[in-house]
Amino acid sequence: MAEWKNFDCLAATKELEAAAKVDLTTAMAGEAGATRAKTYCVPMAEGLAFNYASRPVDDAIMASLQKFADEAELTDKFAELYNGAVVNTGEKRLVLHQLTRGQLGNTVTADGVDKRAFYVEQQTRIADFAKKVHSGEIANANGEKFTTVVQIGIGGSDLGPRAMYLALENWAKKNNAFKMEAKFISNVDPDDAAGVLNSIDVAHSLFILVSKSGTTLETLTNESFVKDALKNAGLDASKHMIAVTSETSPIAHSSDYLDAFFMDDYIGGRFSSCSAVGGAVLSLAFGPEVFAAFLDGAAAEDKTALNKDITKNPALLDALIGVYERNILGYPATAVLPYSQALSRFPAHLQQLDMESNGKSVNRFGEPISYVTGPIIFGEPGTNGQHSFYQLLHQGTDIVPLQFIGFKNNQAEMDVDIQGSTSQQKLCANVAAQIVAFALGKKDDNNNKAFAGNRPSSIIVGDKLTPATLGALLSHFENKVMFQGFAWNINSFDQEGVQLGKVLAKKVLAKETDGALTVYAQMLGI
C-alpha cells in the first residue's frame, strides 16, 4: 500500500524548492534552445507528442521531479486506483472511469459485478440502440427517423459530452460519420431550454435525460420543460426520451423512457465522458464505431500513464511540472489554448475537470493543508485568444503557464491559399511563434514594446484531431489532474464545495431565509 503524505512533507519538495530556477530567455535561445525543442518531448498514444521544452525545467529539476514521483509513489497510487481501492475517501467510493475504456490491472468487482464487463455491456446496449435509431427501427410515432439528439444534463453531463461533440462534428461530416445533430440543454435558466427548443424540430428529436442520481434539480426541471414542449406538439414524450442514470436511481426503470443506460457511483460527472454519459449522445451523433475509436484512443493513452519513468509518462510529467509551477514558482493559473476551432469548448471542460477536482483546501484525510492546490484554468482556441487575452499573457504582471494543443492538419480538408500560405499553415505558424515569443520575449528601447519573456508553455502536437486522438487528449488531462491530486495529497474525486449553495438555494425557494439572504432573494424578485 502506498503511503499518503502531504506535499510539504516530502524530501523531494525541499529539493525542488532549492533547485536553481530555469530562465527560458536563455534556455530556449540559439542552438541550445533548438536542442531542447527536439529532445524535451515525450511520445503519446495515437501519434501525439507532449513537448515540454518551453516549460521551466532542466535536467536537474527533471531529476528532482522523478524523485518526487517516486517518493510520493504516484504511479503506485494510480495502480491502487485502477485495481479498485477506495481512492475517493470523502465519499468512500472506488474511482473507475479508466475502466470504461480498458482494463489496466486486476478485475474490479463492485456491487457484485465485474465492473469492466458492466461498462462494456452498457456500451454494447447503447451501440445496439443507436444502430436501431439510425436504421429507423426505432423511430417517432409516424415511423420517421430521428434526426436530432438533445442531451439534457448539467456539469459533467454537459461540458464533457458537448466539448467532445463539437470536437468531432466537422470530422464526422467529412468522414461520413455524421448521423444526427446534437444539441445540449443544461442551465436552469428557462431561456436555455427555450432557445434550444426554438431551434429544433421536436417531432424528429430524441432527448437524453442524464442524471446519475435521477434527482439533479436543473436537469429534472429542463426535462419537465421538454416534456411540456413535446406534449404541446401532440407527441408522446415517453417515445422521445431515453435516460442515462445509475441503476438505483428513481428513473432507471421507468416507462417514461424508451430505454435507460447505466453509469454508477464510481465515475464522477467530470470524468464521465467515456461512460454512458458521453456514450449515448456521441454514439447517436456519430455512430458507435466513432465512440469506440474514441475509447480506444483514451485506453492507449492510459497505458502511457503506467510508466514510472516521467520521461515516458506524459500525464505524470505534465502534472509534476504543473505542480512545480504552482507551488514552487507561485503561478496562480494555467491557460489551455488549443489551436483548433473544434476544441472550442475543450478548455471549458478542462476547467471543470481540473478546478472541481483539485480546488481543495484539505488533504484526503480531511486535515487542513498549508500549500496551494489546483490553479485557475481558463482558455479559448487560438488564434482567437491572440486577439483577446494574450496581451496580459505576454505583458501582464502575472505569469500564466500555457498548455498549447496543435494539429498539422485540419478536419474539414477545405482550405484556401492567400499571401503564399494556407489557413492551416498560418494557424500552425502562429502556435509555433507564440511558444517562442512567450519564452524568449524581445528587448526594445521602448518599454511598451518590450517583452520580458520567460513565460512557460508546452504543446501537445498531433497529425489531426480524430476520435482516437481526442480520446488520447482527454485521457492525458484526466490523468494529469489525478496525478496532481495525488501530489497534493488531496481527494480529487469528491466536490463538497458545491453543497452549501444548493442548501441555501433550497431555503430561498422554501422562504426559510433570514438576514442578507432574505434581502438578496427579494432583490431578485423571489
Next chain:
Amino acid sequence: MAEWKNFDCLAATKELEAAAKVDLTTAMAGEAGATRAKTYCVPMAEGLAFNYASRPVDDAIMASLQKFADEAELTDKFAELYNGAVVNTGEKRLVLHQLTRGQLGNTVTADGVDKRAFYVEQQTRIADFAKKVHSGEIANANGEKFTTVVQIGIGGSDLGPRAMYLALENWAKKNNAFKMEAKFISNVDPDDAAGVLNSIDVAHSLFILVSKSGTTLETLTNESFVKDALKNAGLDASKHMIAVTSETSPIAHSSDYLDAFFMDDYIGGRFSSCSAVGGAVLSLAFGPEVFAAFLDGAAAEDKTALNKDITKNPALLDALIGVYERNILGYPATAVLPYSQALSRFPAHLQQLDMESNGKSVNRFGEPISYVTGPIIFGEPGTNGQHSFYQLLHQGTDIVPLQFIGFKNNQAEMDVDIQGSTSQQKLCANVAAQIVAFALGKKDDNNNKAFAGNRPSSIIVGDKLTPATLGALLSHFENKVMFQGFAWNINSFDQEGVQLGKVLAKKVLAKETDGALTVYAQMLGI
C-alpha cells in the same frame, strides 16, 4: 489637466494598505448583513443596480476609496478622455468609443470632422441599409431576401458583437425583432469557416467583413474562404458582402462590396461593439431600432460614470473595489458569472476587454511599474458554473472575487413549475444563495464539508435583459476597465503585447526562422 501618477505614489494607497480588513463572515451575518445588503447598493441606468454589500469594504475603506478617486483625479481623467485628449499615449490617439452613443462633453473634432456627427452618420447609413435588406430592396441576384448575416472578424470584431447577438437572440424572437440569423467566422483555423459555411445557405447570406485596417490576416484569409464558397455556388461575391473598416483602409471604397460602413482609429477593437463593428451585424439581425435602444442604454449608463461621488458612480466604485482586491488583498483573478444563459459569451468578451486593456507592466509613460495590474478574467453562466469550477471558488486555496449578474425575469417568457417553483425562481434563488454562501461560509466538524467563507462578490441585478439593459451593462464594464487603467496609471487603449507573436508567425511562413522556432515549425508540419 489631471496629473498622472503611479498607483503606489498616492497617499490614499498608503491609507488603503493601512486600513483594517473587512471579514465578510461577520460583516454579512445577521441583521448587520441584511442592512449592508440593503444599503451597499448603487442605482444604475435602465433600472439596474450594483450591489456591493458582499465586497470587502466598509465605511472606512469606502472613505479611503473616495480619497483615492479624488487624489487620482479619476473622473477628471475621464472628462479629458471624452473631451478629446490623446489618452491613448502609446498610439497617440484619442479614445472616443463613448461618443458612439452620446455626447458627454465638448464637441470633439478629429480628422477635420465632428466625430459625434460622424458616428451618427454611420449609424444612419447602417439603419438605411438594414431596412433595405429587411424589405428586400437589397436582395440576392434572384431578388430573394437575405436570411442570414455572417460576421467575418476576429478579436474585438468578433467577441463583443457575438456576445451581444447571443444576449438578444431570445429577446428578439419573443419581441418580433428577429430579422436575420447571425453567424460568426473568426479563427484562421479553416475548420471554423468550413463549419459555418456548412451550416448556412450561402445564396441567402450576407457577409460582413470587419477589419479596421483592412489588413487583418485572419479576416482576409476567411474572406477569401467565403468568396471561394460563393464563387463555387455560382454567386457574385460582391453582391453578398459589405465591409466595416476605417475610411482610409484599402477596402473602404472597393467594388468588391455592396457597401462599406466606417469606424476609425479612436475606437479600439475591444471597445467597438457600439460602433459600426457591432452596429452592422446587430442592426441586420434585430433591426436598427434595437441597436439604437442598446446605444441609449449605454449612453444612460455612461452618464453615471461622470459622478465624482463613488456611491453614485457604479463603474468607478466597481473599479476601485477591484483595485483594492487586486493590489491590497492580492487576489489574482476575477470571475464574471451571469445568471443568464443569454450572456453565455459575455464573460469571453469581458475577458478580452479587461485583459487586453489592463494586462500591462509599464505605466502610460513607458516606465516599468512595481505593482500588479489587470487580473485574469474568466467565467461561465450560472447555474452551469456551479456544477463546474465553483468547487475551487468555494473551497480552493486562492480567493477569487466574483461579479454576479442576475435578472428577475427571463427573456423567452416560457417557464415551467416543478417542485413548487419556476425555473426562473430556481435560477434567482441560486444566485442569491451563492452570494451568501461565498460570504458567510459554513462551519462543519468535517473539514471537508466546511466553507471558510469571506469570499467577495457583487451583483448587478435588473428586471430583464433587454437591448437597453445590455447597453448599460456593457458601458458599466467598459468604464470600469477604463477607471482601473487610470488608477494603475497605465494606457488601457493599446495592445503592443500582441505584436511579437505576429512578427514571429510571419517569419515562420517566410521560412526565416532559426533555433527553437525552426524546430517547432517543423513539428507542426510547416
